[in-house]
Amino acid sequence: MSRDVCTDADGHRTRTSRLSWRSCRTDADGHRNRECRLGNRDRAQSNVVGVAVLLGVVVVALGSLTAGIGTVVEENAAAADSARVAADLDAALDPVAATGVHRGRVSFTEGQLLTVERDLRVLNATGVMRRVRVGAVVFTAGDRRVAFLAGAVVRGPPDNARLRTAPPITASRGGGASDGDEPGVLVVGAPKVNGSAAVSATGGGSVVLRTTVSHHRTALGNGTYRVAVETATPEAWRRHVERRNATATTRDFDGDGVVSVVAAYPGERVAYLVVHDMRLEVRRG
Template sequence: MTPERSPGGRAQSHVIGVALLLGITALSMAGLTATVGTVVESNTAGVDAGRVSADLDAAFAPVEVTGHHRGIVSYTDGRLRTVERTVRILNASGEVRRVDAGGVVWSSHGHRVAFVAGAVVRGPPGNAVMDADPALALSARTAVVGVAVLGDARFSYAGGGRVPVSTRVSHSRTVHGDGEWRVAVETATARPWRAFFEQRGAVTSVRDFDGDGVDSVVARFPGTREFHLVVHRLHAEAGR
């Protein structure tokens, strides 16, 4: 004997089915909205990264500028902050000179731009490129290395906006004797620094000198050269 089914039961099942469908649709739309929002934020941050890279290069300009200089660093979102970075000069006997260069880093949604020692590097660790090269000139007899030093500036800005940057740039040169020289630049993005030095004939390695978790790219220039260190002191200040 076939069991009876009531019309009310079919109606109730239909209502439950519609409710489940609406719930699934709502969850799918929420997931889609979140995904679209993430993509938009990432794209915006990508555009910001290009702008920040150009702005940092123009605002600091350690080689081109002497005296007072002003610039603006603009971005839609993210964080702009100073970091501790050191450049070391070494010869066969060990460390000859240590320069507390400092650095400026902007980051947002996986994108990153850093100004260190005169170079601008764009991209996160492991996937970064050098947008502006540091100052380096090599010949058969000399090596001239320029290092930009921020000074005592310490700041951190979160969110979007326009951050004014002012510098008062001065330059000094120290000449060291003949030898086989090494330059060690502390950086969170080692790959573009290694590529830069190796393209100019240096042999590179990576070492954490002070145990702070940030490696230095060590570039060794084969052969005997007279070494010139040019320090570009920026005396930088930033503020809204």
């Protein structure tokens, strides 16, 4: 077969598009063979399709990478926002050190700041001696949560929270007549949020918390004591109590579905209850 003519042994034109451009360049009249044109066109189209598919894969990959980076940035921004709210609440609500009027600002990108009902109870061997409606200030934004409760600042959702600031409850080593030691001391500080708030923001905002603080001290006498704090984050409180060498249990005192973490302090003690009353006013910053 001629290298330049694309015919078979009977003189008929071949129908293959697989011949190379060099062996199937022209027909007997010197014109470019149609099959060769089609074969080269097929190869050109295949190249175009291949490039398009490759570009599509690259675009999808870049889109996934961009989405992943965006998610990381959003998560980091949310974590920074939560940390800032925790620090601001800690500074704005300072009932133990403050007396009289105290102001502080709480800033957040988006979310809601509101007050909720919470109780602190002091129990002795016979039952509840004192009940203080301490309340709580809670910030929420999606699954982020920060709460000021009984002087403690707790950061994180209920199943993964931790105490950033400990409550003002102090217990010395217990004793008693049975072992010849002097009784220990238990001082229960109970910061009380005396007011209400419900503020939300989107795209950035801040609120000013103004508190007028007064202190009331009550001697409870000698005995064995437990302190119960009603909370939506019991695991964080339980870990804190156990690190303070107390025994922690939980109990729902009023049947509202929110349990209290009950800290039992061993030995006989002289107990004092100090209520830090914070008359709260909230306004947008």
